[in-house]
Amino acid sequence: MRRLLLMLLALLALCALALMRGQLALSPLQLWQGLSGAEGPAHLVLAVIRGPRVAAALGTGAALGLSGMLFQTLFRNPLAAPDLMGFTSGAGLAIVLAMTLGLGLPVPLVAALGGLIAAALVLLLAWKPGQALAPLVLVLVGLGVGFLTQAASSFLMTALPPEQAADAQRWLTGSLNARNWGHVALLAAGLAVLGLLALSQIRRLEALDLGEELAAGLGLHPGRARIAIAVTGVLLAALAVSVAGPLPFVALMAGPLGARLLGRTALAPRMAAAALTGAMIVVAADLLARATIPGLSLPAGVVTGLLGAPYLLWRLSREMKKGEL
Amino acid sequence: MLETRDLTLGYDRRPVLERLSLQIPEGRVTAILGPNGCGKSTLLKALARLSAPQAGAVLLAGEPLGQYDSRALARRLAILPQSPVAPEGITVRDLVRRGRIPWRGLLGPWRDSDEAACREALAAVALEDLATRPLAALSGGQRQRAWIALVLAQTPRHLLLDEPTTFLDLVHQIEVLRLLQRLNRDRGLTVVSVLHDLSLAARFSDHLILLGPDGLVAEGAPSAVLTPDTLHAAFGLSALVHPDPVSGTPMVIPC
Amino acid sequence: MRLLLLGAGLVAIMLLAMLAGARGIAPADLAALLGHYDPTDPAQITLLEIRLPRLVAGLIAGAALGVAGMVMQAVTRNPLADPGLLGVNAGAAFSLLLGATLLGRGDAASLSLLTLPGAGLAALAVFSLGGGLAGDAGPVRLTLAGVALNAFLLSLVSLLVLLRRESLDVFRFWVAGSLAEAGQRPLTGLALLALCGIVLALLLAPRLEALSLGGALARGLGTHPGRVLAGALLAVTLCTGAAVAVAGPIAFLGLVVPPLARRIMGTEMRGGLIAAALLGAGLLLLADIAGRLLIPPGEIRAGVMTALLGGPVFLWIARRLRPGEGA
Numbered sequence: 001m002r003r004l005l006l007m008l009l010a011l012l013a014l015c016a017l018a019l020m021r022g023q024l025a026l027s028p029l030q031l032w033q034g035l036s037g038a039e040g041p042a043h044l045v046l047a048v049i050r051g052p053r054v055a056a057a058l059g060t061g062a063a064l065g066l067s068g069m070l071f072q073t074l075f076r077n078p079l080a081a082p083d084l085m086g087f088t089s090g091a092g093l094a095i096v097l098a099m100t101l102g103l104g105l106p107v108p109l110v111a112a113l114g115g116l117i118a119a120a121l122v123l124l125l126a127w128k129p130g131q132a133l134a135p136l137v138l139v140l141v142g143l144g145v146g147f148l149t150q151a152a153s154s155f156l157m158t159a160l161p162p163e164q165a166a167d168a169q170r171w172l173t174g175s176l177n178a179r180n181w182g183h184v185a186l187l188a189a190g191l192a193v194l195g196l197l198a199l200s201q202i203r204r205l206e207a208l209d210l211g212e213e214l215a216a217g218l219g220l221h222p223g224r225a226r227i228a229i230a231v232t233g234v235l236l237a238a239l240a241v242s243v244a245g246p247l248p249f250v251a252l253m254a255g256p257l258g259a260r261l262l263g264r265t266a267l268a269p270r271m272a273a274a275a276l277t278g279a280m281i282v283v284a285a286d287l288l289a290r291a292t293i294p295g296l297s298l299p300a301g302v303v304t305g306l307l308g309a310p311y312l313l314w315r316l317s318r319e320m321k322k323g324e325l
Numbered sequence: 326m327l328e329t330r331d332l333t334l335g336y337d338r339r340p341v342l343e344r345l346s347l348q349i350p351e352g353r354v355t356a357i358l359g360p361n362g363c364g365k366s367t368l369l370k371a372l373a374r375l376s377a378p379q380a381g382a383v384l385l386a387g388e389p390l391g392q393y394d395s396r397a398l399a400r401r402l403a404i405l406p407q408s409p410v411a412p413e414g415i416t417v418r419d420l421v422r423r424g425r426i427p428w429r430g431l432l433g434p435w436r437d438s439d440e441a442a443c444r445e446a447l448a449a450v451a452l453e454d455l456a457t458r459p460l461a462a463l464s465g466g467q468r469q470r471a472w473i474a475l476v477l478a479q480t481p482r483h484l485l486l487d488e489p490t491t492f493l494d495l496v497h498q499i500e501v502l503r504l505l506q507r508l509n510r511d512r513g514l515t516v517v518s519v520l521h522d523l524s525l526a527a528r529f530s531d532h533l534i535l536l537g538p539d540g541l542v543a544e545g546a547p548s549a550v551l552t553p554d555t556l557h558a559a560f561g562l563s564a565l566v567h568p569d570p571v572s573g574t575p576m577v578i579p580c
Numbered sequence: 581m582r583l584l585l586l587g588a589g590l591v592a593i594m595l596l597a598m599l600a601g602a603r604g605i606a607p608a609d610l611a612a613l614l615g616h617y618d619p620t621d622p623a624q625i626t627l628l629e630i631r632l633p634r635l636v637a638g639l640i641a642g643a644a645l646g647v648a649g650m651v652m653q654a655v656t657r658n659p660l661a662d663p664g665l666l667g668v669n670a671g672a673a674f675s676l677l678l679g680a681t682l683l684g685r686g687d688a689a690s691l692s693l694l695t696l697p698g699a700g701l702a703a704l705a706v707f708s709l710g711g712g713l714a715g716d717a718g719p720v721r722l723t724l725a726g727v728a729l730n731a732f733l734l735s736l737v738s739l740l741v742l743l744r745r746e747s748l749d750v751f752r753f754w755v756a757g758s759l760a761e762a763g764q765r766p767l768t769g770l771a772l773l774a775l776c777g778i779v780l781a782l783l784l785a786p787r788l789e790a791l792s793l794g795g796a797l798a799r800g801l802g803t804h805p806g807r808v809l810a811g812a813l814l815a816v817t818l819c820t821g822a823a824v825a826v827a828g829p830i831a832f833l834g835l836v837v838p839p840l841a842r843r844i845m846g847t848e849m850r851g852g853l854i855a856a857a858l859l860g861a862g863l864l865l866l867a868d869i870a871g872r873l874l875i876p877p878g879e880i881r882a883g884v885m886t887a888l889l890g891g892p893v894f895l896w897i898a899r900r901l902r903p904g905e906g907a
Contacts, residue, residue, distance in 0.1 A: 126899070305734070309728040316725055412789075413659075423790060
């Protein structure tokens with residue numbers, strides 16, 4: 001519990017820093033005044049620009065972290081994250097497709113549909129009758145589906161008019177630019193529902209962790225439990241994508257890093273740790289993206305890409321030493 | 326003549342074999358025997374220059390192997406490692422053709438001599454009829470014969486094989502050992518292989534090298550090398566040795 | 581014989597590449613247009629100024645990437661190896677962009693050479709990260725290492741493009757290449773560069789065959805695995821560097837071409853490499869033609885078309901590999 005509290009404090013400090021930094025730097029005092037509602041430029045910046053932006057970063061990170069942790073536990077493989085397995089790019093493709101066709105559907109719905117279709121496609125292609133699903137096959141097939149959906153997204157973007165294409169491009173890289181309180185409300189509502197769903201799956205996950213046969217012996221229907229967990233995970237990822245685009249590698253990093261920071265193995269605290277770590281990663285990445293180079297605001301996805309790729313390489317070399325690859 | 330002079334082999338600082346001086350008899354079939362971890366394969370690899378000696382040297386025709394150009398060496402001495410990798414979907418003929426790599430220059434056109442060597446190698450292992458089949462479609466014994474054809478296509482005078490009978494059933498083991506013996510009798514090839522089965526080795530070899538945990542135990546003709554004393558020294562095994570009723574070669578009976 | 585057929589197919593595609601497009605040219609007019617020079621004829625301008633450079637660029641980049649893919653798959657024994665997927669393309673693009681940012685806009689020829697260090701380093705990095713230098717990289721490990729390296733380098737590329745405040749078109753070019761700007765590239769020099777890489781690969785072909793039998797047998801056959809690897813790395817670097825300088829990072833061509841080449845030519849490496857060059861050039865030109873015809877008057881970049889083709893091929897190979905399952 002103490003470590004979780006420490007992580008929460010670290011996250012709060014990070015958020016405060018993120019709120020203070022930017023084109024108009026605020027002092028801690030100004031931050032306090034702005035937050036407590038005193039009228040002035042600080043309040044305006046916080047209420048209209050940085051507040052929703054940081055809050056959106058928090059929510060997206062938490063959703064991605066939770067989603068990654070669910071899949072990694074479900075498949076018992078640290079590489080089984082929704083971004084590596086192509087689910088987030090599936091959600092991204094669906095959004096670009098809706099843009100191109102001019103469909104007026106709500107973005108989260110479209111993203112959820114895209115994510116679910118991509119996940120179903122990955123499972124279908126990786127599945128072979130009479131054989132258990134090997135996580136590595138899943139990851140490899142997921143990569144393939146990811147490549148395909150990314151190619152389809154680029155293809156569709158060619159058909160969009162230039163301004164819209166630029167929009168879609170920024171969006172597909174993953175960015176928290178110009179998020180508003182509407183996005184934050186969506187995230188909060190989605191996280192509340194899906195977070196509860198995830199929590200309710202803990203007992204099932206624990207049973208599945210003991211192996212398929214034992215889980216069945218404990219009175220669980222392994223197939224159904226898996227589907228319920230996977231759907232929750234995909235919906236969490238899609239929620240994040242519908243607000244910030246497919247930020248690469250956050251879901252991959254958050255679970256294992258959170259577990260390491262936490263130093264314990266019980267599932268419920270690990271879930272919380274994954275969500276907190278995911279939030280920390282995205283808030284930090286967004287802060288780096290807009291405050292490192294003066295006068296230039298990068299998409300946050302570029303930063304998570306730069307952070308996540310070395311992590312993946314390190315992870316690979318570790319998995320290899322354990323002889324699992 | 327292939328020989329070792331004061332050869333010391335090993336990984337890191339721990340020598341597996343020390344100051345070993347051996348002569349591999351020219352034009353004969355030699356088997357290297359011994360318990361696991363005694364350095365059989367290490368010795369074979371050193372004989373083929375796959376591993377460098379810590380001290381001493383391996384000589385071929387009086388010259389240290391290190392002096393040979395690697396392609397020139399590959400034309401005189403071929404080695405079949407224990408688990409070579411088969412490229413996916415390769416046919417027997419394409420596999421055997423790769424044995425001509427040391428004979429082809431940088432531009433390496435395919436010459437008649439290359440074709441002839443491959444044809445002869447395939448004939449020697451009796452796989453002409455299966456030449457166009459994919460390697461993966463062959464039985465275990467046929468596959469091993471295809472690999473032997475690859476090293477035969479190098480047209481070497483010395484043929485080294487690392488456990489050529491492992492993973493084969495008894496019938497295929499005998500098939501491979503007969504083949505090696507025939508290659509020796511018909512073409513005068515010097516054959517050196519690492520083997521596990523003592524009685525089979527005695528039956529199909531002219532010369533045995535028996536290694537133990539502390540290095541060389543005995544070498545020479547099978548009947549001289551395989552005795553209750555040497556077996557005890559090499560394997561810590563108490564066994565009787567009787568002449569094989571068919572061939573008269575020593576047969577090991579553990580007791 | 582099979583190579584002749586492939587060559588004939590490529591010639592047919594080349595003719596198609598000259599005729600097809602937003603402004604169609606009748607086959608009958610082609611000889612006349614190529615025969616005499618008339619700078620005022622719009623058809624001739626289209627042909628000479630736009631389509632011919634594009635055709636040449638497609639030949640260079642396609643052949644080079646086909647050969648690079650073939651060499652990478654042979655060396656890593658991984659059917660998922662591709663200069664695009666494993667980050668070699670991105671490395672080349674990054675070092676070209678970095679050089680252009682630091683040095684300013686120099687002349688095109690010397691800037692093109694800047695692709696080489698990046699391609700070389702990325703190839704070296706992905707081989708060693710993925711265990712390819714020891715020759716024992718599992719397909720998943722090498723592919724994931726490549727994906728990570730690729731993502732990292734592409735993030736750097738986006739960073740540079742954003743820093744330089746380039747347009748969306750420039751950005752897209754560096755994400756998935758295209759033949760559209762072929763006219764601005766030093767094609768002759770780059771053709772020579774690619775040719776060096778291809779010839780080197782052809783010279784190495786028998787050694788690569790030996791290497792694919794495993795390190796021990798390769799050495800028994802008188803080859804030096806280290807030297808062969810170094811040569812292969814150089815060939816991949818030259819080919820990929822030239823291809824990226826001509827057409828930007830075009831992915832998946834090196835993935836799609838080798839299995840086709842092997843299906844046509846068997847496991848013989850030299851024939852396979854020539855087939856890969858012909859197939860690569862043909863496929864890239866076809867992708868370019870399709871991209872020009874699909875949504876006129878707009879066009880889809882060749883790199884997007886190859887990626888659309890490559891995704892399913894990747895899935896098909898991945899499904900057959902089934903890593904991590906018991907033998």
